[in-house]
Amino acid sequence: MERKQQTALFITVSMLMLAVSIPLSFMIGARDIPPGELMDVLLGKGGDTLCLPILQKRVIRTVLGLITGSALGISGCLMQSVTRNPIADPSILGVNTGASFFVVLGIAFAGIHTTAQYIWFALFGASVTALLVFGIASFSPGKGAVSYNVDPIRLALSGAAVSTAFSSLISTVMLPRTNVMQVFRFWQTGSIGSGTWSGILMVLPFLMAGMILSLVLIPSLNVLALGDDIALGLGVKVTRTRALGAMAGVLLCGATTAVAGPIGFVGLMVPHLVQVFCGNDLKAKIPLSALNGAALLLLSDIAGRIAGRPGELEVGIVTAFLGAPVFVMIVRKARVGK
């Protein structure tokens, strides 16, 4: 099949998946809402009053899933592009754990407990961690300009080590404070089930900022992918582009983590999937990563609801189970670090 046909087919399938997942998300749950009833309520014909509040919650959940999924997809795309590392993802690079750590600090020492408060702490934590990992891994002192020549293995190991370090610091803070653990553990596994409209509205500006920034950066990032020297020669402001790209990525995943808790692997898997069918041009990759990220997240959430009946399996754990084998496949194919 020709490349262009492949791409078109892929886009169609992705959109279909997304389109299907939305009503499924409305229907499936602890109490399933049959399609007929769903139509009734949507068309304003009333229907069973019991399912109205459930449906309302599910709508919030679906919207949250859509925006976080697309944010994570784009974020992964950006991080992989900026670091030239095929396995960059907020959970691999430790950004999620860093965000968690600051949230824990907030819960333990500042008594925060609302989404608004989580957002600021999580964003701050994500930024600090990203700075730490990217910055330390790439900064070469004594050479004048910041030169970027990071061995992808070193970046991954730095991320993993920072993640482990933060993890133990989290335990440190929580150990004498079991009450903190009570609150925190609900946040620590990513989930889109406890969202509120106010929460969504609060993160929306950050997510929009991140998305718009990423769209604006597409041309420069495309050139940057050719190599620092070439990009410099073509007039791209290398350091600035990279910094902005990283910032957009952190904004997107930080805000997502803030509202839904840490959800890993979506940012890892989706760009690779898109790349297989649509190549590396960010003009296609970023929007399609958003599309597929949203679809993947929703479908994972739905799967979690089905598998976890009568409760649910939070989406964070579902993506982890999906993501680990995909990650391993990527490692084998991509020949990272050879």
Place this chain on the structure above:
Amino acid sequence: MEKGFTSLDHELKAEHLKAGYDKTVIIEDMSLVIPDHKITVIIGSNGCGKSTLLKTFARLIPPMGGKVLLDGKEYAAMPSRKLAQIIGLLPQSPLVPEGIKVSDLIARGRYPYQEVFRGMTKEDYAAVDEAMDMMGVAEFADRNVDELSGGQRQRVWIAMALAQETDILFLDEPTTYLDITYQVEILDLLTDLNRKKKTTIVMVLHDINLSARYADYLFALRKGKLAAQGTPDEIVCRELIQDVFRLDSYVTRDPVSDSPFIVPMGKYHSGVRGKKNASRGIP
């Protein structure tokens, strides 16, 4: 009077060898015999299979088809240590562990002779000392390897292979990253080794002229097949260079070593020979 070992006779050959990496076949069907106690160089352009051939002979890659036979036996049939006492390798970009001293690195070459719980024996120390002497790195014995220059480091690696006391030594582009000074120095040292210890040396070199000068025997590869084999005088000629490297050239004699010397002819600066060739009807 040379102390230490002198290389034993061996027969090392490939029979209908098929080799490559993963699922990619690079060498289709190659049969050749490595000349014993000689310096052999494998030449060819990038991707022709020189490295693959070398690595298959150095037992880094198992053959996909056909056989590599040492004294009539396949590698897999021989114990690993025994093989390591006969065949050694200097890889293209060897890793230097941080902080290791020169004499310790060379001592690693004694592994094939060491027993499980025994430390270094008198023979081991003697072999290392001798190797250091021969390569002229004894003065660096207690220095860190990563402090040395490229040429010095290469001498240390060859010393390690020497301490391994192998009869056959494979080298994968030993001079590629070195300055011209060191290139000649290393090749001279290898020649020393061949003359004094009768070590069979097989290497991949990227420089055709150095190959022609130092090789007793050449294997010219093209696209995974043996294009020609023989002594430099026998096979190096304009047609061969055209065939193997797709390069138009003029072959003359090296005024210093009296070996074949290849002068490339490009689009420009080929005035002298170009005209002569044109007048002879050669395009």
Place this chain on the structure above:
Amino acid sequence: MKADTGKTGITEAGSRNRKKRELRILAFMFGIWCIAAVFLLLYGDQVYSPGTVLRVLLGEEIRGAGYAVWTIRLPRVLVGTLAGFSFGIAGNTFQKILRNALASPDVMGITSGASAAAVFAMMVLGLSGLIVSFMALAGGVTVAAVILLISQQKEFSVNKMILTGIGIQAMLQAVINFIILKTSDYNIADALRWLSGSLNGVRMRDLSLFGFIVILCTAVILAYERELQILGLGEELPVTLGVNVKGSRRFLIYSAVILCAGTTAVTGPLSSVAFMSGHLAGRILKTGGTGTVHAGLIGALLVLISEAVGQFAFSTRYPVGVITGIIGAPYLICLLAGLNRKNG
């Protein structure tokens, strides 16, 4: 040709000198260990005199002191030493095989695998006691087996192994978080114990099996010392030098994994000890050798000193895992920055 000069014997001389230096450093570290051990035996809720402690150790029955020393302090010192030794050697072995200072079982999922299995056994299966420890050990070993299986397909590369470990670790973290999410409030404190190492509650009887495993695995690693050295030369040279690469690597890694997971099973994850010890040993020894025993001893020292700090330096008592975690974070950052300076 060349005369038989005094050049012979250079290697032997150099090698002897280096060995002597290594032994001196070892003796020095052992001295520090003695000090730390004695300190932990003498100090506690009640301070006992050296004489008292000595008499108790020799078998005399002294009320109060006897209990404190035999039931609490001595097990703590011994288990702590073994644990640190174990983590130190495991971390060092991983770092040497993977030729990367950052590669340690804590970041490659081994410790997480042990913790996850333990938490699973306790919270989901409702088990307790020795069987949880065995499951922890099994968890760590399973993760190692999966990593080895995946990375040994086609061409082995240490990078593949490292990355596979990192990916599995990220997944296991999610699993641990998830299990804790679903646990009832009642059990949280127990679960937390498995996420941060501690020497509280260790008993003399824990010592025998644990000690046996540590000694066995250390012996295996020491038996493969030379192979470990040569594996540091890359993927190609060990083959041509006659090393059984696959076999050696398997023995070394599994021994390191059993050390790591087994220790996690007894004390919980003592984060950072594995990763710091090997690296510190390398910096102190500076010879490019394997430094196995030194790494182990440094690990033991780290644990004992951290335990002392955790018990006495602050108003609250912190378990040793917390202290090692706190030390580890800045150490990691300096290491990362330093690594860059070298390669930059």
